[in-house]
Amino acid sequence: MRIQAIMTKRDNLSVVSSDDCLQLALDKMKQAGIKSIPVVNKNKFIGIIFKDKILEACLDSNDCAKEFSERKVETLIDEIPVMPESSNFESVVNTLREKDAMFLAITDSKNNFVGIVTHKSIFDEFTDILGLYNGTKLTVFLYDMPGQLAKISQVCAKHNANIHNLVASNPKSKLDIKEVIVRVDNSKAEEIKSDLERAGYRVDIG
Numbered sequence: 001m002r003i004q005a006i007m008t009k010r011d012n013l014s015v016v017s018s019d020d021c022l023q024l025a026l027d028k029m030k031q032a033g034i035k036s037i038p039v040v041n042k043n044k045f046i047g048i049i050f051k052d053k054i055l056e057a058c059l060d061s062n063d064c065a066k067e068f069s070e071r072k073v074e075t076l077i078d079e080i081p082v083m084p085e086s087s088n089f090e091s092v093v094n095t096l097r098e099k100d101a102m103f104l105a106i107t108d109s110k111n112n113f114v115g116i117v118t119h120k121s122i123f124d125e126f127t128d129i130l131g132l133y134n135g136t137k138l139t140v141f142l143y144d145m146p147g148q149l150a151k152i153s154q155v156c157a158k159h160n161a162n163i164h165n166l167v168a169s170n171p172k173s174k175l176d177i178k179e180v181i182v183r184v185d186n187s188k189a190e191e192i193k194s195d196l197e198r199a200g201y202r203v204d205i206g
Helices: 022-032 051-059 064-070 089-099 119-130 148-158 186-198
Strands: 036-041 044-050 082-084 103-107 113-118 136-143 163-169 177-184 202-205
Touching: 022 036, 022 051, 022 064, 036 113, 044 051, 051 064, 082 089, 089 103, 089 119, 113 119, 119 163, 136 148, 136 186, 148 163, 148 177, 148 186, 177 186, 186 202
Parallel strands: 082 103
Antiparallel strands: 036 044, 103 113, 136 177, 136 202, 163 177
């Protein structure tokens, strides 16, 4: 998956330039209902500025109004990770996790700023991947051996059931056991659960 699918495009973002005053940055954040805003000079991403930092600067000043109207955004810019739009979904998730960033800036092949990827967009995508709103969830506990997923698929096929989503995870256990979460048609879930249990699997439903 390419990140364009989960990216908020620049056309849909509020931005400021490094030469703008702090008051303008605050006004744009208030209007958009956000706590930080990208700093972009023409098409180049410079960084971000946080609402909290602007307010802290005011508290440290003897004249807030003057501070807001005269001080430039460039004095309070923070950096965030920047990734090319050719990056894949996995690398974006890993960078967000490792850098503990609020969002990532995305650039094109000419290093022009084209948008951002936020935590919310990542969570929304995982919601789709996990199929949280599709079918009934069956959690199958099984030993990590070749052919296990094929057996589960065969049971589902026997009941002419659609597999909406399938995710395998490694629970924190000393035993070599995996959890496989399968989402199947609501009307076939109980029958599939019974057949899997007869085949020797432990299965939780819902």
